[in-house]
Amino acid sequence: VSVTAPKGFIANGVHAGIRRQKLDLAIVRSTLPAVGAGMFTINRVQAAPVRLCKASLALEEPWAVVANSGNANACTGLRGDIDARAVQAEAARLLGLKSEQVLVLSTGVIGQPLPMGRILPALRPCADGLAEGPDAGKRAAEAIMTTDLRSKESVAHGPGFTVGGTAKGSGMIHPNMATMLAIVTTDYPLASHAEALALLRPAVHESFNAITVDGDCSTNDTLVLLANGASGVTRTPATDAAFVECLRSVCMDLSAQVVADGEGCTVVAEVKVTGAANDDEARAIAQRIATSPLVKTALFGHDANWGRVLSAAGSAPYNGGYAHLDPDRVCLRYNGTLVLDRGAPTGVEPDVSGSDLTIELDLDIGDGRFMYLTSDFSYEYVRINADYRT
Amino acid sequence: VSVTAPKGFIANGVHAGIRRQKLDLAIVRSTLPAVGAGMFTINRVQAAPVRLCKASLALEEPWAVVANSGNANACTGLRGDIDARAVQAEAARLLGLKSEQVLVLSTGVIGQPLPMGRILPALRPCADGLAEGPDAGKRAAEAIMTTDLRSKESVAHGPGFTVGGTAKGSGMIHPNMATMLAIVTTDYPLASHAEALALLRPAVHESFNAITVDGDCSTNDTLVLLANGASGVTRTPATDAAFVECLRSVCMDLSAQVVADGEGCTVVAEVKVTGAANDDEARAIAQRIATSPLVKTALFGHDANWGRVLSAAGSAPYNGGYAHLDPDRVCLRYNGTLVLDRGAPTGVEPDVSGSDLTIELDLDIGDGRFMYLTSDFSYEYVRINADYRT
Numbered sequence: 001v002s003v004t005a006p007k008g009f010i011a012n013g014v015h016a017g018i019r020r021q022k023l024d025l026a027i028v029r030s031t032l033p034a035v036g037a038g039m040f041t042i043n044r045v046q047a048a049p050v051r052l053c054k055a056s057l058a059l060e061e062p063w064a065v066v067a068n069s070g071n072a073n074a075c076t077g078l079r080g081d082i083d084a085r086a087v088q089a090e091a092a093r094l095l096g097l098k099s100e101q102v103l104v105l106s107t108g109v110i111g112q113p114l115p116m117g118r119i120l121p122a123l124r125p126c127a128d129g130l131a132e133g134p135d136a137g138k139r140a141a142e143a144i145m146t147t148d149l150r151s152k153e154s155v156a157h158g159p160g161f162t163v164g165g166t167a168k169g170s171g172m173i174h175p176n177m178a179t180m181l182a183i184v185t186t187d188y189p190l191a192s193h194a195e196a197l198a199l200l201r202p203a204v205h206e207s208f209n210a211i212t213v214d215g216d217c218s219t220n221d222t223l224v225l226l227a228n229g230a231s232g233v234t235r236t237p238a239t240d241a242a243f244v245e246c247l248r249s250v251c252m253d254l255s256a257q258v259v260a261d262g263e264g265c266t267v268v269a270e271v272k273v274t275g276a277a278n279d280d281e282a283r284a285i286a287q288r289i290a291t292s293p294l295v296k297t298a299l300f301g302h303d304a305n306w307g308r309v310l311s312a313a314g315s316a317p318y319n320g321g322y323a324h325l326d327p328d329r330v331c332l333r334y335n336g337t338l339v340l341d342r343g344a345p346t347g348v349e350p351d352v353s354g355s356d357l358t359i360e361l362d363l364d365i366g367d368g369r370f371m372y373l374t375s376d377f378s379y380e381y382v383r384i385n386a387d388y389r390t
Numbered sequence: 391v392s393v394t395a396p397k398g399f400i401a402n403g404v405h406a407g408i409r410r411q412k413l414d415l416a417i418v419r420s421t422l423p424a425v426g427a428g429m430f431t432i433n434r435v436q437a438a439p440v441r442l443c444k445a446s447l448a449l450e451e452p453w454a455v456v457a458n459s460g461n462a463n464a465c466t467g468l469r470g471d472i473d474a475r476a477v478q479a480e481a482a483r484l485l486g487l488k489s490e491q492v493l494v495l496s497t498g499v500i501g502q503p504l505p506m507g508r509i510l511p512a513l514r515p516c517a518d519g520l521a522e523g524p525d526a527g528k529r530a531a532e533a534i535m536t537t538d539l540r541s542k543e544s545v546a547h548g549p550g551f552t553v554g555g556t557a558k559g560s561g562m563i564h565p566n567m568a569t570m571l572a573i574v575t576t577d578y579p580l581a582s583h584a585e586a587l588a589l590l591r592p593a594v595h596e597s598f599n600a601i602t603v604d605g606d607c608s609t610n611d612t613l614v615l616l617a618n619g620a621s622g623v624t625r626t627p628a629t630d631a632a633f634v635e636c637l638r639s640v641c642m643d644l645s646a647q648v649v650a651d652g653e654g655c656t657v658v659a660e661v662k663v664t665g666a667a668n669d670d671e672a673r674a675i676a677q678r679i680a681t682s683p684l685v686k687t688a689l690f691g692h693d694a695n696w697g698r699v700l701s702a703a704g705s706a707p708y709n710g711g712y713a714h715l716d717p718d719r720v721c722l723r724y725n726g727t728l729v730l731d732r733g734a735p736t737g738v739e740p741d742v743s744g745s746d747l748t749i750e751l752d753l754d755i756g757d758g759r760f761m762y763l764t765s766d767f768s769y770e771y772v773r774i775n776a777d778y779r780t
Contacts, residue, residue, distance in 0.1 A: 044715040045704030075700050075717070077734030110697020111735050171684065219701050293683065293767070294561065294775055301776025307500020310465050311609045314435030317707060325434040327465070344467030345501050377683070379769050385684055386691025 002153030004137035005164030006187035008032045008230030010130040013143030016122030018070035026143035029064035034228040036062040037196035041221035047074030048084040049104040060100035066091040067105035067144050074110045074219040083114040094127040105181045105222050141166035154253040156246035161188040161231035163246040167254040171263045182223040188243045189229030207251035211373045212290045213262035259373045264381030267299045269357040276368030281323040283370040288316035290374035299376035304352045306339050329364040392543030394527035395554030396577035398422045398620030400520040403533030406512030408460035416533035419454035424618040426452040427586035431611035437464030438474040439494040450490035456481040457495035457534050464500040464609040473504040484517040495571045495612050531556035544643040546636035551578040551621035553636040557644040561653045572613040578633045579619030597641035601763045602680045603652035649763045654770030657689045659747040666758030671713040673760040678706035680764035689766035694742045696729050719754040
């Protein structure tokens, strides 16, 4: 269950022929008036659909999302903008909405024009098949997958309301944001775009902006939240708090699924940095460790080569220099086993044989902390990405 | 020919037993009074020998270098400092020098104490075998190799003088500085530590600080320049200019050899960024492209998946944000073939079948330019780094 778990949301996924066999075109819509917000890649190179989403959100509240896999419509010049607008207009016509109420999301290969001759005709069967229920949500979740091996769905229930979501992402996973598309729906009543955005930001900060697979920030990252109030819940401070927690839960769950399904992933590691000068420095250090190819290949080899963690931590870019770290104060634990005690090796070899690993680095400088999720670099990662287009 | 090419330098390399079979301990010394300088990693975690080199250079001009492979003496706490000083003192005693005149360099595994019981006894045969000539230089070059497949040597001749050098580095290759040790010698007369350092900086900026294999900045990076004036050349502005060019040539040559011998390297790519807002932004963008795992796996797959280059370029960290880039002005060439023309794909598929590749990105914003050398990410890279300690 995912985007169709909350009341008043229908979805569908069809095979338009952008990809060879699998579902590749999805629509998710609210059957009631909705409000919502989006968060997007901060890459300087932004795909046409990202630009169109931003422009549309400035004009109208979003009621529906149309998403395709197989083609990112990025680096496609003016033609890319025209194509994205044509998809938006045709979907809006079929759904009986204004163009700007439909957000367009694309993911896949960069630099090739959208196959409009396949997408436009497929929008009608996709719209005609919109339905409630878990099967419909599942079809939408599958239609946005690219190199993902598993579809990603999550749901959280609050008192009288529901939050549901789906995400895709497997490579180019890195802040901001993990390369991916995500669609989150809720029947909780939110007032406006502004409120939706204010609630979305902190949830994304510690979920989709705290995971990395390959350190590459994409041109298409988009997360959309649609809220239609269909639950009929009367808002109180208590229900608001419950909604924040449900939204956070769905974002954390989806982002963890993205890492676990990272391209070629065989090991998932939690990188916890504590005792940093501040949270931002903790984040910079955690990100540097989680991104290091040497750390990630050691994860794959089940080798607690912890010197690589230290080396990465010591060269975490921050504020034009490196984040603060005093080698003589650092403690490092692998799965709870102390391997470095205030800068001196303990000589104890930790057990890193499992497919989950916790790396805890305590800098003993201040109160800053941040936690990152990362995957390993495997032969399979190389194979997938060397052969991606062939 | 390398460090022994200039007059008045002797060298040796022996097997001390730090590594299983190969040569692992080297000495290079000037037979005349020398001056010199060092450039070092800017990682916050600096190995004991790096700290000792800096402290020694503040007190005395360097006459000799002792270097070991197989153990980096990094993250080894107070014991690491004591061990590095003991190696320095014993080598100085054998060479008849002051301790601070001997620089100690280490490379290899991080986090394990130096095997002093093997290194100290091996210093005498190493010092006793010091000799002139290419064979002696070759032994020193081999003794500093770790995962390198080939030893790296370079020489450049000016009017009446010579610059020679050796380097090791294969993984953890990234500014600042490419993880490596390098020893450069010359019989050109330099006045002081200060002059040697002033000449070394620009040469390193565009050589060892413009290459990446895995984006990891090490704890041990050290480049040492020793100058003994044995050539007897009388300095003029013309010979000074020739020396600068020879020094640059040796640094460029050695750094290119380091990339070509990068762990698992099958393709070397030159990433040229032009038209950036300034040279620093050009450098940030070139580095981001050269470091991207998605770009590097595509190099391995001989796949001109140029969208990944654009995506990386658009997310190059600079000054707390991203370096300037206007997607609608960008032109991109692979081996001279235009694939993206002012933001629009040309549809032309470039030939990327060779083991050398040139990627040229013109931003058309300003006059900034920088060139980076990088290698691909291959299965072999993963194998080497997953199994490094086993």
